[in-house]
Amino acid sequence: MSEHPPPTLDSPASIAAIYPHKGPQHFPVVLGQMEQRVQLVTTWGIEHGENVIEIGCGQGDCTVVLATAVGDAGHVIAIDPASLDYGSPYTLGQAQAHLRASPVGKRIDFVQADPREFLRGTTDKYTTAVLAQCIWYFSSPQTLSAILAALAPRVKRICLSEYALTASDPRAAPHVLAALTQASLECRKPTSESNIRTVLSPAALKAAASTAGLTLLKEETVVPPEGMLDGRWEVGAVLADDFETEVQESIQDERERAVVFAMRDAVRAARDALTVKEERVHTMDIWIATYATASYK
Template identity: 35%
Template sequence: MGDIDELLASMHLPKENEIQRIQSEHRLRLARLWEVEQGERILEIGCGQGDMTAALAYCVGPDGFVWGIDCASENYGEPETLGAARARLLSGPFAGRLWMDFDFDLARDFIRLRGEEFDRIVLSHSLWYMDSYETVSEISKICRLIGKKLSIAEWNPFAAKPEQTAHALAAFLQAVCGCFAPLEEANIRTIFVPDEIAEIVRFAGWRVERKGILSSQQLQDGMWEKENACELCPRMIERAQCMPDKLRRMLRAGICELEKMPAQAPLDVYWLSAC
């Protein structure tokens, strides 16, 4: 059995689940780029439904442990809620090497981590969910107090190929609309470019060891974010009370253009490792 088949089986998911196979393969690639080792004790911030949590648990082996936290409630998420995803993962062989806590705000609930120390802290595709630059900066500083290494992965918002344009436009539309009328179900609240991420990390006292760009062109996220933008952005524009009329018109024009675009490929992913 190959790594990905073994991981999917441990997640109680059929190996024929092509969407999950692609998502999990991407996360295994990230873990290898970060050089995650067996026996590590890891804190994952923004664990969501546990795709990265499970990949990390697979990599750390039976002697390691992964603690995933997320500020969303266990009832958030569809078609599978965060709570249901946790129950599924804990019903398999990863039960002894991972845990997931929800309604956990790192800045607010830091006292729960007092005395804890982690070999690595991971933020994988979770920065864009954050509400501000300042929030990510504060989280990076907190991580410095309790972690030996910091591993980050996030979309690079600039399309390197024409096929990635729809994903890029969908992300920017959601982020701008969210500045005026945020929706809880929106995936994108703040966009960070690679240089900003590296700057935040360094300012928090970390030293960037390695960084790079990962292309995972089979990922379905570009299509999903196009759908999200076309559904959510008109609602946010309608709700926005302080949005200038000129910006409102430009955003609506952007949505019209996005609807015409095929979401052929996702954006590339920027990753870094720091210590």
């Protein structure tokens, strides 16, 4: 069992301290992620004692914040279909094992399963379902629709967050372009293991929620914390030599290939237009929404 004291929402650093990280040099990276997840959980108003189901938990960065919010009287069941050896710098299996041994570990159950299959195999109900910046990992828009439809009879509310495809901070413009560039490549592959597989805007997400019979309670678009580095990582991935090789290998039509390369050039130009270039790339805006289901009282 970890010797760290129980974390609190008003101290993202206390949550980052129990999340796996590679020493002091890696701690600021984890802290930026925790600050953003606290931003989400606070906006959604997750309360002490809730029974939460999280879809697409990954390594558990939002899971640990949810477990902090629900307290000892609450519980989080965290679902992800990815292999336990997927992920970097820690795999899902390593990160989840670390969190199980943390001060909030008893509040969490990690389950490796397709969310739809998991929901078909249980009749359990929950107060809240959470999908925190996982939707772009889905293989198609229909996957989201199926998950929302399966969750709706089981929960009182569904909390969503995803990148907004807007840049309130001009430094985030390269990130918006990088996300669309990655998506333009990945949608041409039969299967994808990219971080960005299906790009859906907030308008498309709201349409899917409406089709599932959900009622929007509140929404807002926020600028993520300065320490959240996803924008820098995604821009770097698009401008890497490996990305160019993937385009050459995955896209045979020369016109389609030219579109992806033109978008990549736009990413580079947007990054180079910044005063300090890549070091100043910021993460794009994040859309946060809370929906009520028909069972909401």
